[in-house]
Amino acid sequence: MAHSTTTPQPPSMHAAAPRSDDSPPQDRLLAVAAGRDVPSEVHEQVLAETPVLEIDRFNLWYGSKQALHGITMPIPNNQVTALIGPSGCGKSTLLRSVNRLNDLVQNVRITGDMRLNGDSIYDPRMDVIELRKRMGMVFQKPNPFPMSIYENVVYALRIDGESNRGVLDEVCELSLRGAALWDEVKDRLHESALGLSGGQQQRLCIARAIAAEPEVLLLDEPCSALDPIATGKVEDLIQELRGRYSVLMVTHNMQQASRTSDYTAFMYLGRLIEYGPTTDIFTKPMLRETEAYVTGRFG
Amino acid sequence: MTFDSQRPRRIRSAYSSMVAHGEPWVWLTGGSLAAAIIMITGLLGFIAFRGAMTFWPAPLELVTLRDGRKALGEVTEREQTATVSRRLVRSANFELAGTHYEWFNDAEISTTAFPDWATAIERLEGGRFHGFPVRLLHGEAVVAEGPEASWAAFQREHPTIRRRHRQAGAIDKHDRGELQRQLRAARLAVVGADLAAGRDSDRYRAAVQAEEETAARVAEESALLDEKTAALRGENEGWIYEFETASGEKQSIPLESIVQIWQPNRLSVLGKAGVYLARWAEFLADDPREANSAGGVFPAIWGTVAMTLIMALLVAPFGVLAALYLREYASRGWITSAVRIAINNLAGVPSIVYGAFGLGFFCYGVGAGIDDLFFRPALVADGQPTFGTGGLLWASLTLALLTLPVVIVATEEALAAVPNSMREGSYACGAGKWQTIRRIVLPRALPGIMTGLILAMARGAGEVAPLMLVGVKKLALELPIDGAFPFVHPEREFMHLAFLIYDVGFQSPNSQAAKPMVFTITFLLVTIIALLNVAAIWIRSRLKRRYVSQQF
Ligand SMILES: Nc1ncnc2c1ncn2[C@@H]1O[C@H](COP(=O)(O)OP(=O)(O)O)[C@@H](O)[C@H]1O
Ligand SMILES: [Mg+2]
Numbered sequence A: 001m002a003h004s005t006t007t008p009q010p011p012s013m014h015a016a017a018p019r020s021d022d023s024p025p026q027d028r029l030l031a032v033a034a035g036r037d038v039p040s041e042v043h044e045q046v047l048a049e050t051p052v053l054e055i056d057r058f059n060l061w062y063g064s065k066q067a068l069h070g071i072t073m074p075i076p077n078n079q080v081t082a083l084i085g086p087s088g089c090g091k092s093t094l095l096r097s098v099n100r101l102n103d104l105v106q107n108v109r110i111t112g113d114m115r116l117n118g119d120s121i122y123d124p125r126m127d128v129i130e131l132r133k134r135m136g137m138v139f140q141k142p143n144p145f146p147m148s149i150y151e152n153v154v155y156a157l158r159i160d161g162e163s164n165r166g167v168l169d170e171v172c173e174l175s176l177r178g179a180a181l182w183d184e185v186k187d188r189l190h191e192s193a194l195g196l197s198g199g200q201q202q203r204l205c206i207a208r209a210i211a212a213e214p215e216v217l218l219l220d221e222p223c224s225a226l227d228p229i230a231t232g233k234v235e236d237l238i239q240e241l242r243g244r245y246s247v248l249m250v251t252h253n254m255q256q257a258s259r260t261s262d263y264t265a266f267m268y269l270g271r272l273i274e275y276g277p278t279t280d281i282f283t284k285p286m287l288r289e290t291e292a293y294v295t296g297r298f299g
Numbered sequence B: 001m002t003f004d005s006q007r008p009r010r011i012r013s014a015y016s017s018m019v020a021h022g023e024p025w026v027w028l029t030g031g032s033l034a035a036a037i038i039m040i041t042g043l044l045g046f047i048a049f050r051g052a053m054t055f056w057p058a059p060l061e062l063v064t065l066r067d068g069r070k071a072l073g074e075v076t077e078r079e080q081t082a083t084v085s086r087r088l089v090r091s092a093n094f095e096l097a098g099t100h101y102e103w104f105n106d107a108e109i110s111t112t113a114f115p116d117w118a119t120a121i122e123r124l125e126g127g128r129f130h131g132f133p134v135r136l137l138h139g140e141a142v143v144a145e146g147p148e149a150s151w152a153a154f155q156r157e158h159p160t161i162r163r164r165h166r167q168a169g170a171i172d173k174h175d176r177g178e179l180q181r182q183l184r185a186a187r188l189a190v191v192g193a194d195l196a197a198g199r200d201s202d203r204y205r206a207a208v209q210a211e212e213e214t215a216a217r218v219a220e221e222s223a224l225l226d227e228k229t230a231a232l233r234g235e236n237e238g239w240i241y242e243f244e245t246a247s248g249e250k251q252s253i254p255l256e257s258i259v260q261i262w263q264p265n266r267l268s269v270l271g272k273a274g275v276y277l278a279r280w281a282e283f284l285a286d287d288p289r290e291a292n293s294a295g296g297v298f299p300a301i302w303g304t305v306a307m308t309l310i311m312a313l314l315v316a317p318f319g320v321l322a323a324l325y326l327r328e329y330a331s332r333g334w335i336t337s338a339v340r341i342a343i344n345n346l347a348g349v350p351s352i353v354y355g356a357f358g359l360g361f362f363c364y365g366v367g368a369g370i371d372d373l374f375f376r377p378a379l380v381a382d383g384q385p386t387f388g389t390g391g392l393l394w395a396s397l398t399l400a401l402l403t404l405p406v407v408i409v410a411t412e413e414a415l416a417a418v419p420n421s422m423r424e425g426s427y428a429c430g431a432g433k434w435q436t437i438r439r440i441v442l443p444r445a446l447p448g449i450m451t452g453l454i455l456a457m458a459r460g461a462g463e464v465a466p467l468m469l470v471g472v473k474k475l476a477l478e479l480p481i482d483g484a485f486p487f488v489h490p491e492r493e494f495m496h497l498a499f500l501i502y503d504v505g506f507q508s509p510n511s512q513a514a515k516p517m518v519f520t521i522t523f524l525l526v527t528i529i530a531l532l533n534v535a536a537i538w539i540r541s542r543l544k545r546r547y548v549s550q551q552f
Helices: A011-016 A027-033 A044-048 A091-098 A128-133 A149-153 A155-159 A165-178 A182-188 A198-210 A228-241 A254-260 A278-283 A288-294 B014-021 B023-053 B147-197 B202-236 B269-285 B298-329 B334-346 B351-374 B376-382 B392-416 B420-428 B433-461 B465-470 B497-507 B511-547
Strands: A003-005 A040-042 A051-062 A065-076 A080-084 A108-116 A135-138 A216-220 A247-250 A263-268 A271-277 B061-065 B070-080 B085-090 B101-105 B109-113 B119-123 B128-138 B141-145 B239-244 B250-254 B258-262
Touching (some): A027 A271, A044 A271, A065 A091, A065 A271, A091 A216, A091 A247, A135 A198, A135 B420, A149 A155, A149 A165, A155 B433, A165 A182, A182 A198, A198 A216, A198 A228, A198 B420, A228 A247, A263 A288, A271 A278, A278 A288, B023 B511, B070 B128, B128 B147, B128 B250, B141 B147, B147 B202, B147 B376, B258 B269, B269 B511, B298 B392, B298 B433, B298 B511, B334 B392, B351 B376, B351 B392, B392 B433, B392 B465, B420 B433, B465 B497, B497 B511
Parallel strands (some): A040 A271, A080 A247, A080 A263, A216 A247
Antiparallel strands (some): A263 A271, B061 B109, B085 B101, B119 B128, B119 B258, B128 B141, B128 B239, B239 B250
């Protein structure tokens, strides 16, 4: 029934965290907190999907501090995958590793690999800039660029040297429509993007991220700086993106994960604990630890 | 912890509550600000008041002493001590009295009066004149007799005469100047041909030929100009305004040499305002006269603005690029820190050291090299360096160097203030480092960079010491940017308001008369710097609105 992927580790460690139904609910989490490795429970449905992104035994260190421990997870194509877990568990780090934004941080060291549609992301021959052009990313705090709405949306094309007005106009409209922002801004495309409201700015950032037709869309807590109404709009938008884009989304909001995602991964202290279809994770998780977390009894 | 009614409660002391509320700190911080504001506004207000009042026509007081001596002039100072009270009168008429100013003890004064027809004249030469109009003469003929009639006739004639005078002056300055330039160019071509090809070359002979032709043509045109100016000056000749001084001496003043004239005791406030504006206009638009103590300061305004703007143009790219490298490219390490400390220390080097460096490096080093390569004929022909001496370019470069630390530090801070989330957003879109800097970081940092430029301009425009070494002169009527090809003359020496303050205030033979000028020039300099700053601040606020404002 369940398929356990394990990181390469000494068998003794493996034995130290046995799965047992009558163990206390936070058994594995305690083991993790004690610094021991635990296997990740990955549901079969996940493995049945075609992956767009495969994370393969990925470890990451900030200096001497390890932030990710042997993460192995496939991200299904054209589905929304949510990463949940308590603050500081490495969700953002994992996301930023996908488009190699962590390269910009000093003293970061990694082992393992990730593959985007089969291409090794951490291959030394991989051109980071080309790689990032194949992904879109939206950050926690809206970060529109200091330029017009129009230029914000077509930024990725501009830096690629695209200057054909027709192409740019079309991409701009499509992306803004895709981000459900077109009707609100179509009359002021050439005004500064900094004049938009927070929610509009975040949807603008989404439009910017999808303008270059990314293979994966990375969203890092896209709603945490927004008010409830703007949050609702962005969540609706994520719903609409489902099926058209592969989305990897970080959230600390359980309802958001259950409402908007197809798959959910629960992380704890740099480790993947359980990963499966969202409905399963929220209604009948394999681990009590996961259940404890999603029902809010801990974390 | 539960509330325990048995336990005595700790009473907060009045002191701790005051500290908590921060009142002493409000007073301390507010007080320091107030002190700073009082000092700044006090200084600026004093300069503004004294500077603005210089040209306001003060009443002319006729002082009669007990011994019968008389003097007519503006009272510029009063002094009251235990034993004497006295006043300083600007009695003018230096050529008659041998002094511009005179102290009078109140005890010696029998009467004072403000006669209606007391007249003050600003002359082309010889300084101020005070007296009473008698009659207007044209050659032998008396045009008008008596103050009223002569004043009316003067009002009629004077504008035409002044216009002719200005025309003649313009011909001398521009047309003759142009001929001189052509002549010099032809002469330099001969020397150049000699240096390059020797005396028996065709080129040399052609140059000599051309020079002869130019010389002939210039002589011809000069003769024409002579005729023109002689005609203009001839028409002005013979127009004399005869005055009587307070002590009864007659003085004939050619109408041509009267620059400003006013009768303050007769004037209404509006009339005084007219004189005031006319004197300001002269001050702003004319060349200086009489060792800079009279006339205008236009060349100095021009030089100051030109130098400041060129300096800003030079320092901005240098400073911004250096700061970009330090902040965006250089890896954080001890070398970067050392460079940063060195730059900050550079700001503390006395400015005269920059002047000496500019003179040694730019003028005598780079400039001499340029002269050697491109301007040898001028060097050989009349031993005059072109770039090998002080000039606008070298002065601007020296000040650019002087203000570089300011720009670098401000730019670095502006770059550091650009949120990292913007950089990351750009990288996430697949932008490279330079693309991110150019499209995101620089626009966003631009207002902060402008702040650095504003500070640099204010600092640079007020410097005197280094400028004295690298190109500012007491008198340089040829503007460094003018209508003569190639319009910008970076090698020319120029005048500068800040140097003028020093020159007029401390090098002038007539220091009493120069004092109000010092205030006026200072006022003007501060105003110009303020205007430049206002312009820059306006640009900055526009940039800010465009690139920085963040609304939620
Ligand atoms: N730039 C960094 N340098 C050092 N440690 C970092 C850095 N960024 C994150 N970390 C650490 O890595 C861990 C995971 O952080 P993060 O991925 O931001 O967590 P999350 O997004 O799940 O809240 C945290 O313990 C955090 O302190
Ligand atoms: Mg995070």
